[in-house]
Amino acid sequence: MRRKEFTVTEEQEIEQFLFSQSFGFLGTTDQDGWSRVTPLNFAYGQGVFYFHGSLAGEKMKHLTADNRVSFTVAEEYARIPSYYTDPVKACPATAFFKSVMVKGRAERITDLTEKAEALTLFMKKLQPEGGYAQIDAADPAYAGELKAVSVVRIIPEQITAKFKFGQNMNEEKRSQITQGLLERNQGKDRETVHLMTQFCPFHKE
Numbered sequence: 349m350r351r352k353e354f355t356v357t358e359e360q361e362i363e364q365f366l367f368s369q370s371f372g373f374l375g376t377t378d379q380d381g382w383s384r385v386t387p388l389n390f391a392y393g394q395g396v397f398y399f400h401g402s403l404a405g406e407k408m409k410h411l412t413a414d415n416r417v418s419f420t421v422a423e424e425y426a427r428i429p430s431y432y433t434d435p436v437k438a439c440p441a442t443a444f445f446k447s448v449m450v451k452g453r454a455e456r457i458t459d460l461t462e463k464a465e466a467l468t469l470f471m472k473k474l475q476p477e478g479g480y481a482q483i484d485a486a487d488p489a490y491a492g493e494l495k496a497v498s499v500v501r502i503i504p505e506q507i508t509a510k511f512k513f514g515q516n517m518n519e520e521k522r523s524q525i526t527q528g529l530l531e532r533n534q535g536k537d538r539e540t541v542h543l544m545t546q547f548c549p550f551h552k553e
Contacts, residue, residue, distance in 0.1 A: 375418035376410035391469035397502040422447035426540040432528035452504040460485035
């Protein structure tokens with residue numbers, strides 16, 4: 349069953365999440381109709397997803413046969429033990445997360461300048477501190493490498509997002525989970541509590 353209370357439609361929320369992530373899962377289909385999911389690094393900018401790889405390979409064969417793809421980005425923020433809200437039953441055990449799912453078409457980029465711009469987006473995400481020469485198609489040091497790498501853009505036709513942070517729970521259960529997360533205080537527990545207040549506006553820390 350699809351829970352509408354987890355669905356996020358605000359474009360800014362979705363884009364902020366995508367800008368913060370660097371890893372996703374590409375879904376393709378081969379000529380025999382078998383699906384494949386490939387984990388890979390990605391960059392996002394101006395409504396377009398980018399990934400790179402070798403000029404040949406299985407996923408490139410898939411894209412040649414059928415350029416329709418799915419792409420998913422997800423991050424688990426906190427695992428919620430059942431005993432936070434029920435001392436006996438296992439049913440309440442869950443996890444709070446953000447996810448974005450995309451359906452679109454993949455297009456190989458051949459223009460070297462556009463390749464350089466896409467790869468610059470990767471570097472800004474993976475190495476924001478700098479420490480490298482600017483990627484420029486006119487730079488002989490990069491020209492050969494830009495020709496040797498495959499850069500693909502995904503043009504989304506549909507984007508859906510689900511952010512689950514206890515929106516379907518009553519105030520008592522949310523308070524119990526908040527207390528449990530603050531006491532545990534590991535990983536993203538405190539950030540999760542903050543997000544619970546953001547997506548459950550009637551819930552107070």
